[in-house]
Amino acid sequence: MHSPQPATSPISPKRSIRIAFMTWKDDYSVGVAEIDQQHRQLLDLINKLHDAMKAGGSPTALARVLEELIGYTRRHFTFEEFLMKQCGYPGLEPHRVQHRQLVEKIESFQAEVACGKATLSLRLMSFLKDWLALHILESDKQYSRDMQRSGVA
Ligand SMILES: [Fe+2]
Numbered sequence: 335m336h337s338p339q340p341a342t343s344p345i346s347p348k349r350s351i352r353i354a355f356m357t358w359k360d361d362y363s364v365g366v367a368e369i370d371q372q373h374r375q376l377l378d379l380i381n382k383l384h385d386a387m388k389a390g391g392s393p394t395a396l397a398r399v400l401e402e403l404i405g406y407t408r409r410h411f412t413f414e415e416f417l418m419k420q421c422g423y424p425g426l427e428p429h430r431v432q433h434r435q436l437v438e439k440i441e442s443f444q445a446e447v448a449c450g451k452a453t454l455s456l457r458l459m460s461f462l463k464d465w466l467a468l469h470i471l472e473s474d475k476q477y478s479r480d481m482q483r484s485g486v487a
Contacts, residue, residue: 387455408437420486
C-alpha cells in the first residue's frame with residue numbers, strides 16, 4: 335500500500351531540473367572509442383554554447399565559447415579524416431566536403447558575430463545539434479566497419 339503524500343514535498347519547488355540541450359545516446363557510438371570520446375566532447379561544447387546563450391552572456395563571452403567549439407571541431411575533423419585515410423575508407427572525399435562545409439558555415443557565422451551582424455539564437459543551436467546528430471548517424475557510422483577491420487583505431 336502507498337503511504338500518503340507528505341504535506342510538503344521534500345523537493346523544493348524552486349529547484350529546477352536542468353536538462354541538457356543535447357544528450358548522448360548509445361546509438362551515436364561509431365564503435366571507435368577515441369572518436370566516440372571526441373563526439374561526446376563536441377556535444378558538451380554545444381551544450382556549453384547553449385548555456386552561455388541562455389545565460390545572456392556578453393558578446394565577448396559567447397565569442398570565446400564559439401571559438402572553443404570551432405577549434406575543437408577542426409581538430410576532431412582532422413583526426414577523423416586521418417583515420418579514414420589510414421584505413422583506406424573509400425568515402426573520405428565526400429565526407430571531407432561535409433566537414434569543410436560545416437566549418438565554413440560556422441566560420442562565416444563567427445565573422446558575423448564579430449562585427450555585430452548576428453548573435454547566437456536557438457535556431458543556430460538547433461542547426462548545430464541536428465547537424466552533429468545526423469552527421470554521426472548517417473555519415474560517420476559508415477566508416478565504422480573499415481576502421482574496426484583495419485585496426486587503425
Ligand atoms: Fe565526420
